[in-house]
Each structure stands twice: as structure tokens, then as C-alpha cells.
Amino acid sequence: MATQDLKIGVYVCNCGTNIAQIVDADAIQETVSRLPDVVISRSYRYMCSNPGQEMIVKDIRELGLNRVVVAACSPRMHERTFRNACRTGGINPYFCEMANIREQCSWVHADKIAATEKALALTRGAVNRVRYHEPLDPLTAEMCPSSLVLGGGIAGLTAALELALAGQPVYLVEKTERLGGNLARVDLTAPYLYSARDLLSERLTRLRQTPNITVMLNSQLKNLSGFIGNFSATVESRNGSASPEVKTISVGNVIVATGYKEFDAGRITHYGYGKLPDVITSFEFEQMLRAGRIQMKNGRTPQYVAIIHCVGSRSKEFHGYCSRVCCMTALKYAHEIKSALPGSYVSDVYIDMHAFGKGCEDFYKKSSEVKTLFLMYGKNERPVIRKSDPGDDCEMLIEVDEKLSGERIEIPADLVILMVGMEARPDAGEVARLVNISADKDGWFIESHPKLDPVATTTDGIYIAGTCAAPKDIPDTVAQARAAAARILARIAKGKIEIDGVFAEVNEDYCSGCRMCNELCPYSAIEFDAVKKRSHVIPAACKACGACVAACPSGAIKGRHFTDQQIRAQIEGVLA
Amino acid sequence: MAIRVNPKLIDDLEKYGAEDVQNCYHCGNCSAVCPHADDVFVFPRKPMRHLQMGLEKKLEQALEPWMCYYCGQCSEQCPRGAEPGETMMSLRRWLISRYDFTGLSRLFFRSTQAEIVAVLLVALLTGAGALLYGFRRGDIRVYSGAGAFLPSSFIHVLDLGIALVIFAVLAINVFRFWRSSLAGSGALSMPWWLYLKKLYLLPWHFFTQKRYAECDNNRLQSIYPPWLFHLGIVAGYVTMLVLVMVFLDSLQAGPDIQWSVHAFGYLAGIGLLAGSVYMLRLRLTKARVQYQRSHGSDWIFLVMLFLMALTGMVQHLLHRSGWLVAANITYVIHLMIVVPWLLRMPFTKWSHILYRPLAMFFAGVRKAALQHQAKTGMPVGQMRQAA
Numbered sequence: 001m002a003t004q005d006l007k008i009g010v011y012v013c014n015c016g017t018n019i020a021q022i023v024d025a026d027a028i029q030e031t032v033s034r035l036p037d038v039v040i041s042r043s044y045r046y047m048c049s050n051p052g053q054e055m056i057v058k059d060i061r062e063l064g065l066n067r068v069v070v071a072a073c074s075p076r077m078h079e080r081t082f083r084n085a086c087r088t089g090g091i092n093p094y095f096c097e098m099a100n101i102r103e104q105c106s107w108v109h110a111d112k113i114a115a116t117e118k119a120l121a122l123t124r125g126a127v128n129r130v131r132y133h134e135p136l137d138p139l140t141a142e143m144c145p146s147s148l149v150l151g152g153g154i155a156g157l158t159a160a161l162e163l164a165l166a167g168q169p170v171y172l173v174e175k176t177e178r179l180g181g182n183l184a185r186v187d188l189t190a191p192y193l194y195s196a197r198d199l200l201s202e203r204l205t206r207l208r209q210t211p212n213i214t215v216m217l218n219s220q221l222k223n224l225s226g227f228i229g230n231f232s233a234t235v236e237s238r239n240g241s242a243s244p245e246v247k248t249i250s251v252g253n254v255i256v257a258t259g260y261k262e263f264d265a266g267r268i269t270h271y272g273y274g275k276l277p278d279v280i281t282s283f284e285f286e287q288m289l290r291a292g293r294i295q296m297k298n299g300r301t302p303q304y305v306a307i308i309h310c311v312g313s314r315s316k317e318f319h320g321y322c323s324r325v326c327c328m329t330a331l332k333y334a335h336e337i338k339s340a341l342p343g344s345y346v347s348d349v350y351i352d353m354h355a356f357g358k359g360c361e362d363f364y365k366k367s368s369e370v371k372t373l374f375l376m377y378g379k380n381e382r383p384v385i386r387k388s389d390p391g392d393d394c395e396m397l398i399e400v401d402e403k404l405s406g407e408r409i410e411i412p413a414d415l416v417i418l419m420v421g422m423e424a425r426p427d428a429g430e431v432a433r434l435v436n437i438s439a440d441k442d443g444w445f446i447e448s449h450p451k452l453d454p455v456a457t458t459t460d461g462i463y464i465a466g467t468c469a470a471p472k473d474i475p476d477t478v479a480q481a482r483a484a485a486a487r488i489l490a491r492i493a494k495g496k497i498e499i500d501g502v503f504a505e506v507n508e509d510y511c512s513g514c515r516m517c518n519e520l521c522p523y524s525a526i527e528f529d530a531v532k533k534r535s536h537v538i539p540a541a542c543k544a545c546g547a548c549v550a551a552c553p554s555g556a557i558k559g560r561h562f563t564d565q566q567i568r569a570q571i572e573g574v575l576a
Numbered sequence: 577m578a579i580r581v582n583p584k585l586i587d588d589l590e591k592y593g594a595e596d597v598q599n600c601y602h603c604g605n606c607s608a609v610c611p612h613a614d615d616v617f618v619f620p621r622k623p624m625r626h627l628q629m630g631l632e633k634k635l636e637q638a639l640e641p642w643m644c645y646y647c648g649q650c651s652e653q654c655p656r657g658a659e660p661g662e663t664m665m666s667l668r669r670w671l672i673s674r675y676d677f678t679g680l681s682r683l684f685f686r687s688t689q690a691e692i693v694a695v696l697l698v699a700l701l702t703g704a705g706a707l708l709y710g711f712r713r714g715d716i717r718v719y720s721g722a723g724a725f726l727p728s729s730f731i732h733v734l735d736l737g738i739a740l741v742i743f744a745v746l747a748i749n750v751f752r753f754w755r756s757s758l759a760g761s762g763a764l765s766m767p768w769w770l771y772l773k774k775l776y777l778l779p780w781h782f783f784t785q786k787r788y789a790e791c792d793n794n795r796l797q798s799i800y801p802p803w804l805f806h807l808g809i810v811a812g813y814v815t816m817l818v819l820v821m822v823f824l825d826s827l828q829a830g831p832d833i834q835w836s837v838h839a840f841g842y843l844a845g846i847g848l849l850a851g852s853v854y855m856l857r858l859r860l861t862k863a864r865v866q867y868q869r870s871h872g873s874d875w876i877f878l879v880m881l882f883l884m885a886l887t888g889m890v891q892h893l894l895h896r897s898g899w900l901v902a903a904n905i906t907y908v909i910h911l912m913i914v915v916p917w918l919l920r921m922p923f924t925k926w927s928h929i930l931y932r933p934l935a936m937f938f939a940g941v942r943k944a945a946l947q948h949q950a951k952t953g954m955p956v957g958q959m960r961q962a963a
Contacts, residue, residue, distance in 0.1 A: 304583060345583035365656070368598040373583050375629060399578050404602050405625045407634070410578040 013047035013072035060089030092135035128573025136501030144252035153181020155257035155466025162485035187289035190328035191363030228461030263312030302414035313421030323421035510556035582630035594666035600658035606650035620660035642935030647791035648866035688872025766945035812847025848885035
């Protein structure tokens with residue numbers, strides 16, 4: 001769809017010396033200036049700088065350019081910059097095209113001549129392509145201010161409160177019969193020894209005082225359809241013996257805060273969990289602490305308590321990752337045991353002490369000062385617990401190769417606490433499928449970017465918070481929950497959602513209703529209209545990956561900004 | 577064979593002065609800075625680890641605490657305030673109590689009060705005995721010769737009696753020391769003549785305390801002052817001991833005292849007084865890390881040493897000045913310090929006068945044994961393990 005009077009401007013960026021020291025930018029500028037329809041071509045030190053952008057704006061205004069090609073870095077870096085320059089100059093931002101001659105050229109090649117030839121080919125491709133660019137406009141959609149929060153643990157509670165206190169309606173869906181999640185099973189928290197009960201009751205009191213939170217207990221999400229700003233969620237609630245009540249609610253955003261499950265200690269046989277009566281898990285010990293009585297199965301008070309770290313974590317056999325909270329929890333036990341039973345001795349059998357959080361290193365030091373016996377064993381080695389011999393003053397003996405001394409030792413113990421790690425909930429896969437996000441090999445939900453976008457997911461409008469994303473402690477969980485809420489509030493504050501003009505479009509005249517694309521779309525962005533027997537794309541959900549475009553047997557789907565013609569022209573330009 | 581961990585050991589050692597050992601996280605800075613640590617004797621780190629873990633058996637065999645003279649560099653370097661130097665000191669106290677079969681040592685180190693009570697009790701008994709003897713057999717106006725209040729013949733017998741008791745106890749304790757460090761479960765197979773070959777180390781270290789002189793490689797002076805004063809104390813003490821045990825007659829003689837006895841006596845007195853005053857001053861001013869945490873046993877040791885030298889000197893001066901009554905009274909007071917001092921020797925800090933050079937001897941034997949084993953083809957790994 002070439003217009004009659006094309007006026008193309010080509011700008012070759014030197015990127016300081018990043019591009020220019022390998023690629024002869026001036027030669028490219030010189031060569032492309034002779035291509036048809038190229039009105040102006042320039043080579044400049046930094047195209048992304050203000051003078052560089054102003055150069056484009058000025059040329060559009062003075063020379064009447066209607067297409068712009070920038071041969072520079074990756075479009076991920078600066079496409080937005082140059083599209084904005086086009087908009088400022090007065091032409092549609094999608095009339096801009098970039099040729100990546102830095103990441104894909106000067107940074108990866110050493111041969112100057114070959115690199116310059118390649119850069120020229122890429123630039124020629126871009127010039128050829130830009131002729132067929134069409135003016136596109138971003139779409140907008142309404143943003144429903146309600147949010148759905150899945151999971152009533154500390155992450156879900158915090159996120160829900162954050163949203164509700166900002167005045168937005170929240171539906172808090174909890175699978176079990178009470179709020180609090182795993183935190184409700186804990187006594188004190190490390191390293192400041194705040195009571196978990198106090199932390200939770202503060203949250204729950206706030207929750208009760210906040211009017212716009214609808215708490216749905218014994219409830220589960222059954223279906224989620226739609227796209228950011230316009231989701232429709234089906235929630236099933238079971239109350240007593242009555243048949244489940246199914247509700248459909250409209251929400252704009254979803255926060256997934258479904259938490260974790262503890263590792264099943266019975267899977268490791270050499271710890272004797274389930275066979276030796278006084279080998280217990282950390283959660284069973286929390287129960288003792290909450291009940292205010294540390295005792296053995298026979299009712300006696302233990303003299304020797306041993307804590308074994310990394311149960312199910314950091315091992316080849318079970319989970320390779322670190323569960324992050326167990327080390328400090330173990331130190332917390334040492335403190336609690338020493339203060340409850342001053343005559344007792346605590347042995348802490350660990351692999352490495354991970355004391356990375358705020359206040360944690362001090363806490364570690366304090367635990368040394370209360371005379372916790374720190375004994376180090378090797379990764380992928382296993383301490384073995386056995387019953388003690390008659391005449392010993394302890395119930396059990398833990399045999400292990402101690403790393404720091406190089407000695408094989410046996411540690412006396414009356415009570416052994418296994419620090420069970422975190423693992424993804426068994427229904428994590430089901431949740432991921434429902435809300436259309438991905439999980440990694442361990443079952444933890446994947447964030448949009450591990451560093452720069454740790455609360456969003458690859459599906460717009462779906463956020464993750466807390467331990468469903470990976471093991472983390474309470475401060476990190478709360479921070480992530482509040483961050484997710486803040487992201488949603490920012491979206492709500494904008495009022496409308498802006499949707500990028502680049503998405504797939506179904507030409508309903510050609511669509512045969514085969515539904516191949518519905519199954520294929522990784523973002524669930526294609527809906528089938530049962531009445532019309534045609535599929536259509538939801539622009540807000542579409543990521544413009546092009547899978548449906550390629551797959552459609554009728555050729556009914558067009559990828560906007562990635563039309564066949566544009567791509568063919570680009571290839572021809574590169575090969576010319 | 578796994579070694580049993582004794583989680584209670586750390587509590588026990590606290591009473592001997594090791595209060596901060598659990599702070600150690602094994603960076604090894606202490607062993608790196610120590611001028612005495614080597615490939616075979618890795619300390620303070622290794623004994624610190626064994627102590628943290630409550631490996632009593634390993635510690636009983638250890639010679640490492642005796643290799644340390646506490647210059648304090650390790651404690652200054654320690655990033656966690658684990659006081660490795662103080663831990664070595666405490667381990668030496670603990671080892672003394674382990675070698676001692678009577679249990680008195682354990683009692684005294686764990687309770688300063690108990691030691692003070694014992695010292696006072698023995699002092700009072702001695703005083704009472706001396707007065708009783710003096711008033712019944714002698715004349716308080718006579719100091720030496722016939723009719724003396726406390727004649728040298730009587731004191732000589734008393735000295736020999738005490739020496740017999742001490743040597744009996746020490747012999748057993750030294751045997752226990754040898755058995756636990758060289759002959760016990762961690763014993764190395766070696767020919768007996770290695771003992772003969774290394775025997776010279778015993779007198780060498782006894783008389784020179786050479787390794788103490790090598791302490792503190794950051795010091796500015798060419799001579800390490802604490803070593804010099806320590807040498808003064810040991811030399812003075814040994815000289816005085818010889819004078820008292822062998823030449824008591826001449827020492828307590830009348831006006832015509834032998835010039836040699838006189839000279840040695842003064843030199844010994846000066847060594848003891850100067851040494852004890854110097855050490856007391858260091859501990860009082862807490863000038864450096866090794867003098868900051870004095871244990872009760874350290875104070876009793878130094879105070880008694882000082883008083884013993886002082887009363888000895890005063891008694892001599894009074895005698896020479898002709899104030900014989902005063903000299904005799906001072907003599908009784910002197911005896912009240914000397915007798916408990918001598919009797920408590922095998923159970924307290926002073927026993928290191930014997931254990932320390934013995935440990936140097938044993939350490940020499942152990943090193944020679946390891947070399948011997950290396951030559952006869954024992955794998956190096958096992959060799960280190962045995963060490």
C-alpha cells in the first residue's frame with residue numbers, strides 16, 4: 001500500500017563509538033541516500049539525544065518526510081523514543097522503523113567490512129519495509145475498578161487492604177475456612193521476634209473495618225475470562241453441606257497470592273520422620289510454641305534439641321532452590337528454646353547459614369551468644385538419625401560429617417526439628433492455567449521480568465505476590481503485595497487502558513470458524529463467537545506474537561504492523 | 577568412628593574464661609596472624625572449633641593451647657569478638673584441670689572463692705603451726721643459728737615434705753598429660769628414641785621461653801618486654817627455689833652470709849618483684865587485649881607471687897638491720913604465703929612452669945613422629961588427621 005509521494009528520511013546513529021568503530025556509518029548514509037524515495041539521510045553521533053530527535057522532527061516539518069528509518073540500537077531500547085519524535089513532527093508514530101545495527105551488528109562482529117555490509121542490508125530492509133507501514137492508532141478500553149485477590153495469607157490480606165484503603169472494591173477469595181494462611185501457623189517471627197498472631201490480627205482488624213472488601217471463604221476461582229480491565233471471574237463457594245454457590249464477578253485486575261505448601265518430611269527416610277516419635281517438622285514445633293509447651297512425645301522436657309536445616313531444599317534429590325526463611329526460623333527456635341528451657345542445649349545442623357535480610361546477621365550473632373551449637377554438614381550429604389544406646393543421656397544420636405572440623409560426629413538429641421522447605425502448592429498448575437500465567441520447573445509462578453518487573457506477569461492485569469512466585473520471607477512478601485496493589489491502583493487512576501496499536505485482527509469474511517487459533521493463542525486472546533461462528537481477537541490481551549497469523553488456514557488473520565507485505569518487502573530489502 | 581558431641585562443654589569452659597567462643601565463624605584470621613601456628617599445629621581456629629562442637633576427646637589430646645603465649649594479635653584481628661587468645665588461655669586452664677587427678681584444679685578454676693578459702697585455710701594453719709613451733713622450741717628474738725624462732729633445719733624438713741607431696745601429685749598429672757596427648761587414642765606409632773632425640777626441648781624451653789620471645793610480630797621493640805619480665809620471674813623463682821631447697825642454711829645464716837648466696841638472692845628477689853609488679857600493672861591498666869580479662873586465678877597467682885617476694889625481701893632486710901623480732905614475724909607471714917603457694921602449685925596456673933616446656937617437648941616428639949611416618953610411607957592425609 002505504497003503512497004504516491006513517499007518521502008523517507010534515514011538516520012544512521014554512530015552511538016558514540018559503539019556502532020561507528022565497527023560499522024562505517026557514513027558509508028551507509030551515503031549509500032542509502034541513493035535509494036528511491038529517500039529524501040534525506042544523515043549520520044549522527046547520538047540519534048537518541050535531544051539534538052538527534054530534534055533533527056528528525058525538523059526534517060519531518062521542513063522536508064515533509066512521511067516515513068522515518070533509524071538505523072541504531074535495538075527497538076527494545078529506543079523505538080518508543082523515535083516513535084514519539086515522529087508524533088512530535090506530526091506524522092503517525094507507526095511510520096517509523098528501526099534497523100538494529102548495534103546489538104545485531106557492531107556488538108557481535110569484528111570484521112569491519114562484513115559488518116558494514118550487514119548493517120547496510122538491515123537498513124535497506126527497513127527502508128523497504130517502511131514504505132508499506134500503515135498509520136495505526138492505539139485503542140482504549142474501560143478499566144473496571146474492582147480487583148480479585150486469590151489467597152488470604154499475609155500477601156493476599158495486605159494486597160486487598162492496600163487496594164481497599166485506596167477506595168477500590170476488592171474480592172478476597174480464600175480456599176480454606178479462615179484467613180491468615182501459613183502465617184497463622186507460626187508463633188514468633190525472625191529476626192525481631194514479633195508475634196505472628198499480632199501481625200495477623202492487626203491485618204484482620206483493619207480488614208473488618210474496611211467496608212469495600214468482600215471476603216469469600218471456602219471459595220475457589222473456577223474460571224477467568226476477558227482481559228485487563230474487563231475480566232469476568234467465576235468463583236465457587238462451599239458453605240456447609242449446601243451445594244456450592246457459584247458467583248460471577250467483574251474485575252479489572254487479579255492478584256494471585258496463593259502461597260506455598262511445606263515439604264513433606266516423610267519423603268526423606270533417613271530422618272526417621274513418622275517412625276521416631278520425637279522427630280518433628282518445623283510447623284509441628286510452631287504448634288508446640290503456640291501452645292506454650294516444648295515437650296517430647298512421652299511428656300518429658302527435652303534437654304538436647306537438634307535442628308536440621310535444608311530438609312527438602314538445596315538437594316539434588318528434592319528441591320534445588322533455597323527456601324530462604326528456614327535459616328532465620330531455625331535461629332528463632334534456638335532463641336525460643338533457650339528462653340523457655342534455660343537448661344537445654346540447641347544444636348543447629350546446617351549447610352550454609354543464609355542470613356541476608358535486614359537485622360538477620362545480628363540475629364545470627366545473637367544466636368551464637370546464646371550458645372547455639374552450629375554444626376555444618378555438606379550439601380547432598382545426609383545426617384542420619386538413630387536411637388541412642390542404653391546409658392546415653394539422650395534419646396537419639398545424629399551422625400554427620402562435620403565440615404568445619406572435618407570430623408565425623410554424633411550429636412545427642414531428645415527432640416529433632418526438621419526445617420522443612422517451601423514448595424509450590426499442588427494446585428499451582430491449575431491456578432496458572434486459570435489465570436493464564438506460567439510456572440517454572442518447580443511450580444513457582446513466573447514474573448514478567450525477574451528484576452525490573454517482579455510483580456507483573458506476562459498476562460496484562462494478572463499480578464503475583466508472595467510465596468506463590470518463589471520462597472520469600474514476610475517483609476518481601478508484604479512488599480510484593482503492596483507493589484502489586486500499587487501497580488493496579490496506578491492503572492485504575494489512569495481510568496482507561498491504552499492498548500498498543502500492534503495486534504492481530506481477524507477478517508471475519510474469511511474466517512471459517514475452525515477455532516485453530518483459539519487453541520493456539522498463548523495469551524488466550526482469541527474468543528470464538530458461537531453465534532456468528534467466527535473468532536475474534538481481544539486487542540488488549542493480544543501480544544502480537546503472530547502465531548495465529550501464521551497458523552490460520554484461511555489466511556483470515558492479519559498481524560497489524562507485521563503484514564505479509566511488510567515482512568516480504570523487508571526481506572527483499574535485506575537480500576537486494 | 578564418630579566422636580560424641582558434648583553440648584555442655586561450652587558452658588563448662590565459660591567458667592574457665594572462654595565466654596565468647598561461640599561468636600567465632602571460622603574465617604581463620606586468628607590462625608593466619610598467629611606467629612606460632614604452622615601446618616601441624618593449626619590454632620587458634622582448630623581448638624576453637626573443637627570447643628564450639630564440644631569435642632572433649634579432641635581437646636584433651638590437644639597440645640595447641642600450650643603452643644600459644646597469648647600475644648593477643650588473634651583477638652585484635654577477630655572480626656566477631658570471639659576472643660581466640662582468651663579461648664586458648666581458658667583451654668590451658670581447662671587442660672590443667674584435666675591433667676589433675678585430684679579434682680582440686682577444677683574446683684579452683686571454676687570458683688575463685690573456693691581457691692581463696694583454701695589458700696586462707698592453709699595460710700592460717702601454717703601460721704598457727706609456725707607460731708606454735710616457734711614459741712615452744714625457740715626464741716622470737718633469735719633469727720638464725722641455735723635457738724632460732726624458726727630454725728632453718730625445721731624449715732628445711734618442712735620444705736622437703738611439701739616437695740615430696742607436690743612431686744607425687746605432679747608425677748601423676750604429668751603422666752596423665754603424656755597419656756592424653758601422645759599415648760592416648762590419637763597415638764602415633766613411632767620409635768621410642770624419638771623421645772630421647774627431642775628431650776633437649778624440655779630444658780631449652782624451660783630456661784629460655786624462646787617462643788614467648790617470638791610473639792607479636794607487629795611489635796616495634798626488638799625485645800618483647802613481657803617475655804623479658806616473664807623470664808625474670810621464672811629465673812628468679814627457680815634461683816630462689818634452689819636457694820631455699822638446697823642452700824637454706826646459708827640463706828638464713830647470720831651476719832656472715834656467703835657473698836654468692838647474697839648476690840643470687842638479691843637478683844632473684846629483684847626478678848620476682850619487678851616481674852610481678854610489671855605483670856600486675858599490665859593487668860590493672862588493661863593496656864592490651866591479653867590483659868583485659870583476668871581470671872580470678874591470674875590475680876591470686878600474681879598477688880601471692882608479689883607478696884611472697886616482698887615478705888621474703890623485707891624479712892631479709894629486717895634481719896640484716898638487726899630487727900630480729902620483726903624479722904621473725906615477717907618470716908611467719910612469709911611462710912603463710914609460701915606454704916599455700918607451693919601446695920597449690922600442681923592445681924593452678926603455676927603448674928604451667930612444667931606443662932609448658934613439657935608441651936613443647938611433646939610437640940617436638942609429635943612433629944618428629946609425623947615426619948617419621950611420612951618417611952615410612954603413611955599417606956599425608958592420614959598424617960594430618962592424626963595431628
